[in-house]
Amino acid sequence: MVADRREQLRGRLVEAAEAAIEEGGLAAVKARALAETAGCAVGAIYNVFPDLDGLILAANQRTLEALDRVMTGAAAGADEPAAQLVALAEAYLDFAVRETRRWRALFEHRLPEAYPLPDWYGATLDQVFGHLVGPLERLFPDRPADEVREMAHALFAGTHGVVVLGLDGKLGRVGREVLSGRVRFLVRAALAGA
Amino acid sequence: MVADRREQLRGRLVEAAEAAIEEGGLAAVKARALAETAGCAVGAIYNVFPDLDGLILAANQRTLEALDRVMTGAAAGADEPAAQLVALAEAYLDFAVRETRRWRALFEHRLPEAYPLPDWYGATLDQVFGHLVGPLERLFPDRPADEVREMAHALFAGTHGVVVLGLDGKLGRVGREVLSGRVRFLVRAALAGA
DNA sequence: CACTTTTTTGAACGCCGTTCAAAAGGAGAT
DNA sequence: ATCTCCTTTTGAACGGCGTTCAAAAAAGTG
Numbered sequence A, B: 001m002v003a004d005r006r007e008q009l010r011g012r013l014v015e016a017a018e019a020a021i022e023e024g025g026l027a028a029v030k031a032r033a034l035a036e037t038a039g040c041a042v043g044a045i046y047n048v049f050p051d052l053d054g055l056i057l058a059a060n061q062r063t064l065e066a067l068d069r070v071m072t073g074a075a076a077g078a079d080e081p082a083a084q085l086v087a088l089a090e091a092y093l094d095f096a097v098r099e100t101r102r103w104r105a106l107f108e109h110r111l112p113e114a115y116p117l118p119d120w121y122g123a124t125l126d127q128v129f130g131h132l133v134g135p136l137e138r139l140f141p142d143r144p145a146d147e148v149r150e151m152a153h154a155l156f157a158g159t160h161g162v163v164v165l166g167l168d169g170k171l172g173r174v175g176r177e178v179l180s181g182r183v184r185f186l187v188r189a190a191l192a193g194a
Numbered sequence C: 001c002a003c004t005t006t007t008t009t010g011a012a013c014g015c016c017g018t019t020c021a022a023a024a025g026g027a028g029a030t
Numbered sequence D: 001a002t003c004t005c006c007t008t009t010t011g012a013a014c015g016g017c018g019t020t021c022a023a024a025a026a027a028g029t030g
Helices: A001-023 A030-036 A042-048 A053-075 A079-097 A102-109 A119-130 A133-139 A147-167 A176-193 B002-022 B031-038 B042-048 B052-076 B081-098 B100-108 B119-130 B134-138 B143-167 B175-194
Strands: none
Touching: A001 A042, A001 A053, A030 A042, A030 A053, A042 B002, A053 A079, A053 A102, A053 A119, A079 A102, A079 A133, A079 A147, A079 A176, A102 A147, A119 A147, A133 A147, A147 A176, A147 B143, A147 B175, A176 B002, A176 B143, A176 B175, B002 B031, B002 B052, B002 B100, B031 B042, B052 B081, B052 B100, B052 B119, B081 B100, B081 B134, B081 B143, B081 B175, B100 B143, B119 B143, B134 B143, B143 B175
C-alpha cells in the first residue's frame, strides 16, 4: 500500500516529537532533529504534515488520549459521585506531575491566529472534560443540564488552574502534597457550597 | 547623567515591547522591530538588557503592576469579605479580557530552565495574590494563617484556571458573561463550602 | 527496456536572537 | 584646535530556526 509508508512516517515523526517533548519540552521540537530521529529528510515532514504545528497537534492528541485513559480509570475507582470528582481532579494533577512536559505542551503550544483547531482535537478534549458530567448529574439530579455543564467546566478549569500555577511555580514553588491539598479543598468546598 | 540615557533607552524599549505585545502577542517581540521603534541599533538592546527574555520580564512586570492596581480597586469596591473576593475574581477576569495579550504574555513567556525569576517579579506577584488574604482572614478568623493562605492560593488559582481555559477557548469558545458566571460560581461555592 | 508519474531529498531562503570588531562620541590635557 | 584615552553605540556577521522547491531517486506502466 502506498498510504502505508506515509502513515508509518507520520507515526515515527509523532513518536520523535513526543520523545523530544519529554526530553526538552516544546522548544525541543525541531525539524532537523525530528527528521534525523525518524530517519527521513527534513522536507519529508512537510509531505505528511502541513507544518510543525500540525505535527505538534498530533503529538498533543496522543497526550490527550493518555490523559483520557487516566481519567477513565480514576472515575471507576470510586463509588460516591463526590469522591469520583475528587479522584478525577487528583488524577489530573497526577498526570500533570508525572508527564509534566507532555502536559505542558498541551497548553504551551499556541497555534497561529488563523489556525483552525481540528475537530478530532476538540472532540478528545470534550471527552476528557466529560468525565465530570456524570458524577455531577448524580450529585445534583434536579438541576438543569446546562447548569451542570457549567459546574463541570468551573470545576475542571479550577483544578487546571491550581495545577498550572502550582507546576509553573510562578507563585511560589510547592510540593505535590500541597497541590493535592489545594485541589481537594477546591473540589470538596465547591461541591459542598453548590 | 550617564545612567540617564541608559534608563531612557530601557524605558523606550519596554514601551516598544508592550506595544508589540498588544499588537501581536509575545511572538511579535522581535529585536530588530523593537530597535526600530525605540530608535536605537539592535545591539543597543543588549547594552541595557541581558537578552530579550529580560526585556519581556520588564514588560510583564508593568503588566503585573497594572493588574495589581485593578485588584486594589476591586477590593475597595465592596464591604463584605465574600463580596470582595467575588469582586477580585471578576476584576481578574476583566483585566484578562480587556488586556488579553498583555495578560497572556505573563504566562506564555517561559524563560529558559536556568533563568532565575527576579525578586521584584515574584514580589509583585505575591502582592497581586495577597489581595485575597485579607478578606479570607475576616471570613475565617479562627483558622490558622497557613490554612487561609492555602485557601487564597486555591481560590486565585481556580479563578485563573477558569479565565485561562475560557480565553484560550480550547474547551469551547464562550462569551464573557459565561466566564463571569463560572468565576462567581466557583468563588461563591468554594466559600460557602469551606 | 524506455517512458511517465510519484515520492523523497537536502541545499537554499528568509528570519530569528545574539555577538563583537570597529566607528562614533565625549572628557581632559596640551 | 589637536591629540589621547576611554566609553558608548553601531550594524554586519554568525549560527540556528522553519519552510520551500528544483532536482534526483523510486515506482508504476506498456
